[in-house]
Amino acid sequence: MADEKVQTKLLDELEKGPWPSFVKEIKKARKVSPVCDDLLGQLELSYEEKVGHWKHGGIVGVMGYGGGVIGRYSDLPEKFPNVAHFHTMRINQPSGWFYTSNALRTLCDIWDRHGSGLTNMHGSTGDIVFLGTKTDELEPCFKELTEAGFDLGGSGSCMRTPSACVGKARCEWACYDTMKMCNDITHQYQDELHRPPFPYKFKFKFSGCPNDCVASIARADLSVIGTWKDDIQQNDAEVAAYAAKGLDVQDDVCGRCPTKCMKWDGKKLTINNRECVRCMHCINAMPKALAPGKERGATLLIGAKAPIVQGALLSSVLVPFVPADELMDTIKELISRVWDFWDEYGKNRERVGELIQRVGMGNFLDAIGLDPVPEMITAPRDNPYIYFKDEA
Amino acid sequence: MAAEPVKRITDIGPPNFEKFLHPVIKKNYGLWKYHDNLAPGVLCHVAESGDKIFTVRAASPRLLSTTTIRQFADLAEKYCGGYLRFTSRNNVEFLLDNQANIEPLKKELLALGFPVGGTNNAISNIVHTQGWVHCHSSATDASGIVKSVMDALCDRFTHEDLPAKLRIALACCLNMCGAVHCSDIAILGVHRKPPKIKHDILPKVCEVPTLIASCPTGAIRPATVDGKQSVEVVEEQCMFCANCYTVCPAMPLNDPENDGISIWVGGKVSNARSAPKFSKLAIPFIPNEPPRWPGVVDAVVNIVEVYAKNAKKFERMGEWIERIGWPKFFELTGIPFTKYHIDDFRLAGTTYARSTHIRF
Ligand code: HEM
Ligand code: HEM
Numbered sequence: 001m002a003d004e005k006v007q008t009k010l011l012d013e014l015e016k017g018p019w020p021s022f023v024k025e026i027k028k029a030r031k032v033s034p035v036c037d038d039l040l041g042q043l044e045l046s047y048e049e050k051v052g053h054w055k056h057g058g059i060v061g062v063m064g065y066g067g068g069v070i071g072r073y074s075d076l077p078e079k080f081p082n083v084a085h086f087h088t089m090r091i092n093q094p095s096g097w098f099y100t101s102n103a104l105r106t107l108c109d110i111w112d113r114h115g116s117g118l119t120n121m122h123g124s125t126g127d128i129v130f131l132g133t134k135t136d137e138l139e140p141c142f143k144e145l146t147e148a149g150f151d152l153g154g155s156g157s158c159m160r161t162p163s164a165c166v167g168k169a170r171c172e173w174a175c176y177d178t179m180k181m182c183n184d185i186t187h188q189y190q191d192e193l194h195r196p197p198f199p200y201k202f203k204f205k206f207s208g209c210p211n212d213c214v215a216s217i218a219r220a221d222l223s224v225i226g227t228w229k230d231d232i233q234q235n236d237a238e239v240a241a242y243a244a245k246g247l248d249v250q251d252d253v254c255g256r257c258p259t260k261c262m263k264w265d266g267k268k269l270t271i272n273n274r275e276c277v278r279c280m281h282c283i284n285a286m287p288k289a290l291a292p293g294k295e296r297g298a299t300l301l302i303g304a305k306a307p308i309v310q311g312a313l314l315s316s317v318l319v320p321f322v323p324a325d326e327l328m329d330t331i332k333e334l335i336s337r338v339w340d341f342w343d344e345y346g347k348n349r350e351r352v353g354e355l356i357q358r359v360g361m362g363n364f365l366d367a368i369g370l371d372p373v374p375e376m377i378t379a380p381r382d383n384p385y386i387y388f389k390d391e392a
Numbered sequence: 393m394a395a396e397p398v399k400r401i402t403d404i405g406p407p408n409f410e411k412f413l414h415p416v417i418k419k420n421y422g423l424w425k426y427h428d429n430l431a432p433g434v435l436c437h438v439a440e441s442g443d444k445i446f447t448v449r450a451a452s453p454r455l456l457s458t459t460t461i462r463q464f465a466d467l468a469e470k471y472c473g474g475y476l477r478f479t480s481r482n483n484v485e486f487l488l489d490n491q492a493n494i495e496p497l498k499k500e501l502l503a504l505g506f507p508v509g510g511t512n513n514a515i516s517n518i519v520h521t522q523g524w525v526h527c528h529s530s531a532t533d534a535s536g537i538v539k540s541v542m543d544a545l546c547d548r549f550t551h552e553d554l555p556a557k558l559r560i561a562l563a564c565c566l567n568m569c570g571a572v573h574c575s576d577i578a579i580l581g582v583h584r585k586p587p588k589i590k591h592d593i594l595p596k597v598c599e600v601p602t603l604i605a606s607c608p609t610g611a612i613r614p615a616t617v618d619g620k621q622s623v624e625v626v627e628e629q630c631m632f633c634a635n636c637y638t639v640c641p642a643m644p645l646n647d648p649e650n651d652g653i654s655i656w657v658g659g660k661v662s663n664a665r666s667a668p669k670f671s672k673l674a675i676p677f678i679p680n681e682p683p684r685w686p687g688v689v690d691a692v693v694n695i696v697e698v699y700a701k702n703a704k705k706f707e708r709m710g711e712w713i714e715r716i717g718w719p720k721f722f723e724l725t726g727i728p729f730t731k732y733h734i735d736d737f738r739l740a741g742t743t744y745a746r747s748t749h750i751r752f
C-alpha cells in the first residue's frame with residue numbers, strides 16, 4: 001500500500017486537532033506525485049532529529065530570467081531521491097489575490113503535470129508558491145504558465161513581486177486604487193522584476209488606508225499608504241445610532257483618539273480635523289458613521305526591512321501627501337531617482353533603508369532632489385554633530 | 393533545424409485582476425459605503441447603490457495541495473459563481489451575492505475541516521514561513537508550530553471576543569520572511585551556537601572577502617587551516633544571525649540541541665491610535681519540541697489569555713503593555729526577566745529607562 005510506504009509517527013500527531021493540517025495536505029498530494037512520500041520521509045526525519053535536511057540553494061531558473069525560482073536540494077539524496085531536487089517556483093499573483101475557480105483549476109492542472117501538487121497560497125511576499133519540482137520541469141512548467149497568462153514573480157536582488165490590499169474592490173476606506181496601482185507598477189517594471197539589477201531586493205506594497213492591511217510600513221522599501229487631506233466624512237444620525245446601541249463614544253472613540261481632537265457632548269460629535277493625524281481609529285470603531293474625507297491620496301514612505309543585515313527598520317515619511325490622480329507619475333519619477341542613487345552608492349546586500357541610514361537622510365534627499373519637510377521626522381535632531389557644508 | 397522557432401512568451405506579468413472580480417464587485421468598484429460584521433468570519437459590504445457583497449473567510453494551512461484548492465474551487469462554483477480570493481494572512485475568502493448561501497457554505501467548509509472566522513477582534517491566521525518543509529536556513533519548523541498553536545487557539549479564531557485584533561506571525565530564522573517583527577505575538581526561530589565552519593569545502597564554495605563582509609559584527613577573520621585558505625569566527629562577537637550562512641554554504645549554524653524559539657510581543661503594523669511598532673522580546677529561548685511544541689503553545693496561550701483578561705477594549709497587545717508598563721507585563725504573565733531582555737546591539741540605549749516614571 002502506498003500509504004504504508006513511509007512511517008510518519010511524529011507527523012501523524014499533526015493531523016489531530018481542529019486547525020487544518022499541512023500534513024494532511026501533503027498526504028493528499030501523494031495521489032498527484034510520489035515525491036510527496038519522500039518529502040514526508042525527510043520531514044519525519046527532521047522531526048526526529050530536530051534539524052532541517054535541505055541544502056543551501058543552487059542557481060536554477062528559466063531561460064532569460066534571473067529569479068522566480070528557488071533552488072532546493074536534499075542533503076540526503078540517496079535516501080530520498082524524489083526530493084533530491086525540490087525547487088519552488090514563485091508565480092506572480094493577481095492584484096488583491098482575486099481568482100475565479102477556473103483560474104485556480106488551470107494553475108492546479110499545470111502544477112499537477114509538472115510538480116509536487118503542493119503549493120503555498122501564498123508566500124509571505126504575495127506570490128503563489130509552487131512547492132517542489134525538478135530542474136527539468138521548470139521550463140515546460142513556465143511555458144504552460146505563460147500560455148495561461150501567468151508569469152513568474154521575483155527573487156534575488158530584484159524588484160520583488162509587489163502586493164496590495166483589496167482596496168476599492170471591497171473596502172470603503174481605500175483612498176486610492178491599490179489593486180490597479182499594484183498591477184500597473186508590476187507591469188511597468190517587468191525587466192527589474194525578472195532580471196535582478198539592484199544591490200539587493202526592493203519591495204513595493206500598496207495599502208489603501210492607514211490600517212495598512214498588507215503591512216507595507218513594516219516590509220516594503222517603498223510603502224504607499226492611502227490617506228486624506230480634508231475632513232472626515234461624518235453622519236451624525238449614525239453616530240447617535242452607535243451610541244444608542246451601546247458604544248461608549250466618549251471613552252472608546254474620543255478617549256482613544258491619539259491627538260484628543262474629538263469631542264462628544266452626549267448628542268453631537270465634533271472633530272477638530274486640523275489636529276487629526278488620520279489614524280483610522282474612530283472610523284474603524286464606527287464604520288457606518290465616519291469615513292475618510294474626499295480629498296484622497298497617499299503618503300509615500302521609504303526604507304522598511306526585516307533585521308538582516310543591520311537591524312529592522314520601519315518605513316519613514318518621504319512625501320506626506322500625493323493626490324490619488326498624480327500617484328502613478330510621482331512614484332515612477334521618484335523611484336527612478338531612488339534606484340539610480342541606490343545603484344550607484346548601495347553596497348552589496350544593502351537595502352535602501354540601510355543606505356539612507358549610512359549616508360544620512362539629508363544627503364539622500366539631496367541626491368533624489370526632494371526638499372526636507374518637518375513631516376519626515378518625529379523631532380529635529382537632539383545632538384550637535386552637524387556636518388555643515390559650504391553653501392554657495 | 394527547418395522548423396519555425398516557437399515564440400517564447402516572457403515578461404507578461406500577472407494576469408489583470410479585473411477578469412477575476414465578482415460582477416457585484418466590478419459594478420461597485422470604488423463605490424463601497426460601509427460594512428457590517430454579520431458573524432465571526434462573515435462580512436457584508438454595502439455599496440452606495442445598495443448592492444451587497446458577502447464574504448465568508450475560512451482558515452487554511454497555507455501549504456495547500458491542488459486537491460484542496462480544487463475543493464475550494466468546487467465550493468466557489470456551488471455558492472458564489474466561482475469567485476474567491478485569498479488574504480494577506482493565508483485565509484481563503486468566498487465572495488457571495490446571495491445571503492442565503494452563507495450558512496450552507498459555512499457548513500460545508502466546517503465539514504471539510506476549515507474553520508470560519510479570523511475577522512474583527514479574532515485571532516487571524518498565522519503568517520509564517522517554510523521551516524523544515526523547504527528551507528535550508530531554519531532554526532525550527534514553521535508549519536508544525538503554527539498547527540500546534542492554532543489548534544490551541546482555534547476558538548479565538550472562530551470568536552471575536554478579544555479586546556482588539558491580535559496578529560501572530562512566525563519566522564523560522566532571523567531572515568524573517570514575513571512581517572514578524574511587527575506582530576502582536578511573534579514566534580522566531582533562533583540559533584545559539586556560532587557557525588560550524590566546513591574548512592574542507594569553504595575555499596571551493598565561497599568567496600572569502602564576501603563572506604567576511606557579510607558579518608554585521610565583524611566576527612569573521614581570514615585564517616589558514618591545514619595549509620588552506622579559510623576563515624575563523626571570533627566566538628564572543630557572534631550573535632548567531634546566520635548572515636554568513638546566507639552567503640556561504642560552508643558556514644552552517646543548525647544545531648538540534650541549541651536551536652529553538654524566541655517569543656516577541658507588542659508589535660503592530662496598523663496606524664490606528666498609536667504608531668506602528670516593533671515586537672519586543674518576551675521569552676529568549678524555548679527548545680524545539682516536535683511534534684507538538686508544548687513549550688511554545690503554552691507560552692503563546694498564556695500571553696493571549698493574560699492580554700484578553702487585562703487589556704481594555706480597542707487596546708492592541710503593545711498598547712496594553714505600554715499602559716501597564718513592562719514590569720507589570722512580566723509579573724502578570726509570570727515570564728522571567730533576564731539579562732537577554734536588555735538590548736546590547738547598536739543604539740542599545742534607546743530602550744533604557746531614562747526617567748523616574750516607574751509604576752509601583
Ligand atoms: C536577508 C533576508 C532574507 C533572506 C536571506 C531570505 C532567504 C530566503 C530563503 C532562502 C527562502 C527560501 C525558502 C525556501 O526554501 O522555500 C526564502 C523564502 C521566502 N522569503 Fe525570504 N529571506 C529574507 C528575508 C525575507 C523577508 C524580509 C521577506 C518578506 C517580508 C521574505 C519573503 C520570502 C518569501 C515570500 C519566501 C517564499 C516562501 C514563504 O513565503 O515562506 N524574505 N527567503
Ligand atoms: C473594510 C474593512 C476592512 C477590510 C476590507 C480589511 C481587509 C483586510 C484583509 C482581507 C486582511 C487580511 C486578513 C486576514 O487574512 O486575516 C487584513 C489584515 C489586516 N487588517 Fe484589515 N480590513 C479592514 C479593516 C481593518 C481595520 C478596522 C483594521 C485596524 C483596526 C485593520 C488592520 C489590519 C491589519 C493590521 C491587518 C494585518 C496586516 C498584517 O499584519 O499582515 N483592517 N485586512
Ligand code: SF4
Binds near residue numbers: 208
Ligand atoms: S488597508 Fe485600509 S483600504 Fe486597504 S483593505 Fe485595509 S482597511 Fe481597507
Ligand code: SF4
Binds near residue numbers: 256258259276280281
Ligand atoms: S482618525 Fe484618529 S486622529 Fe483622527 S479623529 Fe479619528 S481617532 Fe482622532
Ligand code: SF4
Binds near residue numbers: 523530531564
Ligand atoms: S525565515 Fe529563514 S528559515 Fe524560514 S523560510 Fe525564511 S530564510 Fe528560510
Ligand code: SF4
Binds near residue numbers: 611630631633
Ligand atoms: S552568525 Fe552572524 S554574527 Fe555569527 S559569524 Fe555569522 S554573520 Fe557573524
